[in-house]
Amino acid sequence: MGPSSRPHGQRKRTFIEEARRAQIVSAAIDTVAEVGFAHASLSRIAQRAGISKGVISYHFSGKDELMDQVVEQVYSEIAEFVLPRIVEAPDERAALRAHILTVAEYMRGHREKLMALAGIFNGMQSPEGTSPRHRPMVAEPVYQGIEERLRTGQERGVFRDFDVRVMAVTLQASIDGMFAYWVTHPDHDLEAHAAELAELIDRSAR
Amino acid sequence: MGPSSRPHGQRKRTFIEEARRAQIVSAAIDTVAEVGFAHASLSRIAQRAGISKGVISYHFSGKDELMDQVVEQVYSEIAEFVLPRIVEAPDERAALRAHILTVAEYMRGHREKLMALAGIFNGMQSPEGTSPRHRPMVAEPVYQGIEERLRTGQERGVFRDFDVRVMAVTLQASIDGMFAYWVTHPDHDLEAHAAELAELIDRSAR
Amino acid sequence: MGPSSRPHGQRKRTFIEEARRAQIVSAAIDTVAEVGFAHASLSRIAQRAGISKGVISYHFSGKDELMDQVVEQVYSEIAEFVLPRIVEAPDERAALRAHILTVAEYMRGHREKLMALAGIFNGMQSPEGTSPRHRPMVAEPVYQGIEERLRTGQERGVFRDFDVRVMAVTLQASIDGMFAYWVTHPDHDLEAHAAELAELIDRSAR
Amino acid sequence: MGPSSRPHGQRKRTFIEEARRAQIVSAAIDTVAEVGFAHASLSRIAQRAGISKGVISYHFSGKDELMDQVVEQVYSEIAEFVLPRIVEAPDERAALRAHILTVAEYMRGHREKLMALAGIFNGMQSPEGTSPRHRPMVAEPVYQGIEERLRTGQERGVFRDFDVRVMAVTLQASIDGMFAYWVTHPDHDLEAHAAELAELIDRSAR
DNA sequence: TATGAATGAGAGTTCATTCAT
DNA sequence: TATGAATGAACTCTCATTCAT
Numbered sequence: 037m038g039p040s041s042r043p044h045g046q047r048k049r050t051f052i053e054e055a056r057r058a059q060i061v062s063a064a065i066d067t068v069a070e071v072g073f074a075h076a077s078l079s080r081i082a083q084r085a086g087i088s089k090g091v092i093s094y095h096f097s098g099k100d101e102l103m104d105q106v107v108e109q110v111y112s113e114i115a116e117f118v119l120p121r122i123v124e125a126p127d128e129r130a131a132l133r134a135h136i137l138t139v140a141e142y143m144r145g146h147r148e149k150l151m152a153l154a155g156i157f158n159g160m161q162s163p164e165g166t167s168p169r170h171r172p173m174v175a176e177p178v179y180q181g182i183e184e185r186l187r188t189g190q191e192r193g194v195f196r197d198f199d200v201r202v203m204a205v206t207l208q209a210s211i212d213g214m215f216a217y218w219v220t221h222p223d224h225d226l227e228a229h230a231a232e233l234a235e236l237i238d239r240s241a242r
Numbered sequence: 243m244g245p246s247s248r249p250h251g252q253r254k255r256t257f258i259e260e261a262r263r264a265q266i267v268s269a270a271i272d273t274v275a276e277v278g279f280a281h282a283s284l285s286r287i288a289q290r291a292g293i294s295k296g297v298i299s300y301h302f303s304g305k306d307e308l309m310d311q312v313v314e315q316v317y318s319e320i321a322e323f324v325l326p327r328i329v330e331a332p333d334e335r336a337a338l339r340a341h342i343l344t345v346a347e348y349m350r351g352h353r354e355k356l357m358a359l360a361g362i363f364n365g366m367q368s369p370e371g372t373s374p375r376h377r378p379m380v381a382e383p384v385y386q387g388i389e390e391r392l393r394t395g396q397e398r399g400v401f402r403d404f405d406v407r408v409m410a411v412t413l414q415a416s417i418d419g420m421f422a423y424w425v426t427h428p429d430h431d432l433e434a435h436a437a438e439l440a441e442l443i444d445r446s447a448r
Numbered sequence: 449m450g451p452s453s454r455p456h457g458q459r460k461r462t463f464i465e466e467a468r469r470a471q472i473v474s475a476a477i478d479t480v481a482e483v484g485f486a487h488a489s490l491s492r493i494a495q496r497a498g499i500s501k502g503v504i505s506y507h508f509s510g511k512d513e514l515m516d517q518v519v520e521q522v523y524s525e526i527a528e529f530v531l532p533r534i535v536e537a538p539d540e541r542a543a544l545r546a547h548i549l550t551v552a553e554y555m556r557g558h559r560e561k562l563m564a565l566a567g568i569f570n571g572m573q574s575p576e577g578t579s580p581r582h583r584p585m586v587a588e589p590v591y592q593g594i595e596e597r598l599r600t601g602q603e604r605g606v607f608r609d610f611d612v613r614v615m616a617v618t619l620q621a622s623i624d625g626m627f628a629y630w631v632t633h634p635d636h637d638l639e640a641h642a643a644e645l646a647e648l649i650d651r652s653a654r
Numbered sequence: 655m656g657p658s659s660r661p662h663g664q665r666k667r668t669f670i671e672e673a674r675r676a677q678i679v680s681a682a683i684d685t686v687a688e689v690g691f692a693h694a695s696l697s698r699i700a701q702r703a704g705i706s707k708g709v710i711s712y713h714f715s716g717k718d719e720l721m722d723q724v725v726e727q728v729y730s731e732i733a734e735f736v737l738p739r740i741v742e743a744p745d746e747r748a749a750l751r752a753h754i755l756t757v758a759e760y761m762r763g764h765r766e767k768l769m770a771l772a773g774i775f776n777g778m779q780s781p782e783g784t785s786p787r788h789r790p791m792v793a794e795p796v797y798q799g800i801e802e803r804l805r806t807g808q809e810r811g812v813f814r815d816f817d818v819r820v821m822a823v824t825l826q827a828s829i830d831g832m833f834a835y836w837v838t839h840p841d842h843d844l845e846a847h848a849a850e851l852a853e854l855i856d857r858s859a860r
Numbered sequence: 861t862a863t864g865a866a867t868g869a870g871a872g873t874t875c876a877t878t879c880a881t
Numbered sequence: 882t883a884t885g886a887a888t889g890a891a892c893t894c895t896c897a898t899t900c901a902t
Contacts, residue, residue, distance in 0.1 A: 050885075074280060077871060088888050093873060095886095202438040205423045206416045213415020232408040236446040258861090283896060294863045299898065301861095464882085486692060489875060500884045505877065507882095614850040617835045618828045625827020644820040652854040670865075695892060706867050711894060713865095 057095050060085055061105050068106070069148035073155040078102075103156050110153045117142045128189030132241065133234045135182075136211060140230030143215050150215060179204045186241075195241045207237060263301050266291055267311050274312070275354035279361035284308075309362050316359045317384075323348045334395030338447065339440045341388075342417060346436035349421050356421060385410045392447075401447045413443060469507050472497055473517050480518070481560035485567040490514075515568050522565045523590075529554045540601030544653065545646045547594075548623065552642035555627050562627060591616045598653075607653045619649060675713050678703055679723050686724070687766035691773040696720075721774050728771045735760045746807030750859065751852045753800075754829060758848035761833050768833060797822045804859075813859045825855060 049057070063085035068076040078099060082089040096102040121138040125131035143150060182204040189195040210233055218226050255263070269291035274282045284305060288295045302308040327344040331337035349356060388410040395401040416439055424432050461469070475497035480488045490511060494501040508514040533550040537543035555562060594616040601607040622645055630636050667675070681703035686694040696717060700707045714720040739756040743749035761768060800822040807813040828851055836844050 052886075056886085078873090079870075089872090090874085090888060090890090091886080094888095099872065198442065199434075199438045202435050203442065205419050205435075206439060206442060209415045209419020209422070210412045213411050213418070216415070217411045228405070229408050229411075232405045233412060236404065236409065236412060239448075240442040240446040242445075262861090284898090285896075295897090296863055296865095296899090297861085300863095305897065468882090490877090491875075501876090502878090502884055502886095503882085506884095511876065610854065611846070611850045614847050615854065617831050617847075618851060618854060621827045621831020621834070622824045624831070625823050628827070629823045640817070641820050641823075644817045645824060648816065648821065648824060648858040651860075652858040654857075668864075674865085696894090697892080707893090708867060708869095708895085709865080712867095717893065 053095065056091070057105070060087075060092055060095060060102065061109055064102055064106050065110065065149055065152040068152035068155045073103075076155070106152060107156055110149050113146070113149070114139070114142055122185075128185055128192065128194045129238060129241070131185055132189075132207075132237060135207075136234045136237065137230050139211055140214065140226055143218065144226055147219070151219060154212075154216070178208065182207060189241075198241065203241065210237070259301065262293075262297065263311065266293075266298055266301060266308065267315055270308055270312050271316065271355055271358045274358035274361045279358075282361075313359060313362055316355055319352075319355070320345070320348055328391075334391055334398065334400045335444060335447075337391055338395075338413075338443060341413075342440045342443065343436050345417055346420065346432055349424065350432055353425070357425060360418075360422070360425075384414065388413060395447075404447065409447065416443065465507065468503070469517065472499070472504055472507060472514065473521055476514055476518050477522065477561055477564045480564035480567045488567075519565060519568055522561055525558075525561070526551070526554055534597075540597055540604065540606045541650060541653075543597055544601075544619075544649060547619075548646045548649065549642050551623055552626065552638055555630065556638055559631070563631060566624075566628070566631075590620065594619060601653075610653065615653065622649065671713065674709070675723070678705075678710055678713060678720065679727055682720055682724050683728065683767055683770040686770035686773045691721075694773070724770060725774055728767050731764070731767070732757070732760055740803075746803055746810065746812045747856060747859075749803055750807075750825075750855060753825075754852045754855065755848050757829055758832065758844055761836065762844055765837070769837060772830075772834070772837075796826065800825060807859075816859065821859065828855065 060081065064076065064081045067081045067084050071080065078089055078092050081102075082092055085091075092102065096105070118135065118138045121134045122131050125134045179201070183200040186195060186198075186200040186203055190197060190200070214226070214229050214233060218224050218229070266287065270282065270287045273287045273290050277286065284298050285295055287308075288298055291297075298308065302311070324341065324344045327340045328337045331340045385407065389406040392401060392404075392406040392409055396403060396406070420432070420435050420439060424430050424435070472493065476488065476493045479493045479496050483492065490504050491501055493514075494504055497503075504514065508517070530547065530550045533546045534543045537546045591613070595612040598607060598610075598612040598615055602609060602612070626638070626641050626645060630638050630641070678699065682694065682699045685699045685702050689698065696710050697707055699720075700710055703709075710720065714723070736753065736756045739752045740749050743752045797819070801818040804813060804816075804818045804821055808815060808818070832844070832847050832851060836842050836847070
């Protein structure tokens with residue numbers, strides 16, 4: 037059983053417990069980033085955190101909850117970093133550009149964290165052909181946020197009349213692809229790529 | 243040791259042996275497509291192929307080599323399907339459009355095979371921090387092929403003067419993203435998406 | 449160490465402490481009855497009692513002592529219920545009949561408590577080949593009580609000259625068997641069974 | 655995966671496989687008999703069999719199947735020993751007597767095997783309050799066999815008109831109780847107990 | 861060539877127990 | 882007295898790999 041013998045999840049947590057959870061999530065991020073989701077066992081994560089394996093089970097209901105927390109935290113951090121820059125953009129074209137450039141900026145500073153995110157998304161494939169649990173769950177709000185801005189831009193005449201869902205998917209995929217390419221080609225000029233990508237997207241949207 | 247007690251890999255293979263390898267690779271594709279890379283054990287693959295587990299170890303040096311072969315074969319099949327349609331395009335813009343539309347067409351007919359491919363890419367992250375083994379290995383020639391066409395188009399004045407590597411990476415990522423979205427949203431209109439994507443790419447390249 | 453840093457067991461206990469122990473024993477009974485001995489972890493018991501896990505370790509030297517207390521308490525309760533009815537019987541034959549019928553009556557009202565008892569007896573087999581700790585310890589006085597009555601009956605000519613120990617063991621086993629059958633066949637007519645069993649035993653003893 | 659990658663259970667088995675299964679079942683019996691079901695881990699069983707832990711998983715789908723096999727085998731052996739002696743009895747009263755005496759005889763020779771049986775029955779309590787899986791499954795045919803003989807005896811006027819189900823349950827419980835008593839009191843005279851019990855049952859049935 | 865059998869490491873989880881606060 | 886936190890061992894089960902036949 038976990039803390040207080042109450043179900044993990046919805047519950048007030050002590051300061052110490054939050055600290056431990058954060059520590060474990062952090063260790064999980066590092067581990068997944070380093071060895072990949074498939075090889076990120078609880079043993080390895082515990083080892084990296086310098087704690088016993090049982091502590092993880094004590095604080096999380098299982099590996100799934102831990103990985104959920106990892107995803108959630110990384111997403112939050114990205115949003116916290118990127119959203120303000122999008123909001124302060126003068127118009128929708130500038131916002132789109134800012135989106136791409138700011139994410140790239142975040143990538144440069146948090147390579148490993150993002151590798152973990154990718155690793156988890158990829159590694160999480162349920163057995164027996166059932167659809168992956170998280171990708172849509174997490175990605176859908178992201179798409180919707182992008183689409184809303186695109187639609188606003190279209191209404192204001194800033195953008196032409198394209199399919200906003202396709203554009204959103206393409207934008208997200210292009211950014212992910214930029215990251216993946218950079219990860220496998222560390223010498224690649226990320227900033228230049230981001231600028232170029234911003235130009236591509238801008239042209240396709242006008 | 244494998245056949246003739248010589249190392250797996252570089253060596254002339256008998257007809258029977260090639261048949262067995264093909265059979266196993268095929269079973270591996272189906273298995274990964276169905277249960278995901280993480281749950282595609284050699285047992286399951288052997289079971290699906292209707293052979294004993296040991297046969298796989300006999301014909302392949304290990305799970306890694308088997309998965310390499312899977313990737314290679316799927317890539318070949320895609321190329322075989324797509325390349326002719328690109329070649330017969332009247333100019334580079336048409337070729338780019340054909341590329342996107344033809345890949346989408348292939349996707350529609352080979353959903354599972356491609357899901358296996360994705361599953362393998364995702365699941366294959368080596369331990370100990372070594373970089374993923376395969377993505378670049380396989381993708382590089384693809385990028386180069388695309389870039390060459392893009393460059394030709396630029397020289398002929400069909401395309402404007404963008405960074406061909408960024409465009410190639412973006413194109414590939416957009417296509418992958420289209421597939422991923424379609425996989426998680428089976429009701430999504432793949433053909434319409436492809437057409438829209440072709441328009442986006444075309445605009446960004448002119 | 450427990451309260452006052454003195455060993456658990458032989459020692460005067462405060463009122464509060466006794467209350468806590470009773471509460472924990474009660475929760476243990478419910479838990480064993482519900483999920484079986486094997487799954488009745490201290491966590492679950494604590495959870496049901498609404499207390500922290502450590503409290504149990506504080507009040508009892510370990511799981512073993514707790515289960516000992518459970519057995520002891522349930523036995524006491526049964527005796528408290530059954531003995532008066534036996535005592536007020538006019539003769540030994542009536543007492544034997546009353547024994548069976550009253551126990552059945554208790555069973556009907558305390559199904560769960562008795563299931564816990566059975567669960568503990570069954571689950572408690574010590575490792576390393578040492579003989580089970582409790583069954584004889586608890587059952588011996590029960591047997592002796594029964595035997596004494598049987599012997600008295602024989603002396604008074606109410607019963608024939610059978611082996612009292614065998615009769616006592618058989619009686620106890622028959623009652624236990626009646627309970628076990630009723631537990632697995634809830635629709636079984638417990639009262640009718642008890643009456644029939646009383647008849648069987650009575651005939652075998654005359 | 656198990657042998658031939660086919661599901662454990664219904665399937666032709668090689669000689670070697672049967673031997674291994676028998677060896678493992680035997681080791682399981684010994685282990686349960688010695689340390690009790692609760693402490694009979696696959697590790698311990700494997701250790702006693704002198705094999706690796708994985709072998710058990712290779713030959714059995716899991717601990718459940720192994721224990722099922724143990725129960726099945728012990729039951730078969732008992733039946734094989736006892737049934738002939740019952741069949742050759744001249745009438746139903748003699749058959750009842752033979753039943754009790756022969757089972758006792760078997761007990762004397764197979765103390766440990768039977769302790770294992772008891773241990774498994776007892777230890778198998780499913781979680782969440784669902785009823786035990788096996789007891790009814792196995793016991794029901796036994797009851798029915800006994801009842802049939804009792805009924806025949808009643809029809810032929812050998813027995814009086816008692817409830818056959820209650821008598822069957824009581825008989826079985828008395829025999830189990832005799833065994834349990836003997837196990838905890840090794841100096842107890844098992845044969846005398848059996849003879850006395852036969853007398854008790856016979857009297858109650860006439 | 862192919863198989864069945866066996867291995868042993870490692871996976872996630874559960875749990876009784878200990879201990880500082 | 883009571884708690885939350887942590888431990889470490891034990892559990893069942895899965896798997897890639899090896900090897901004699």
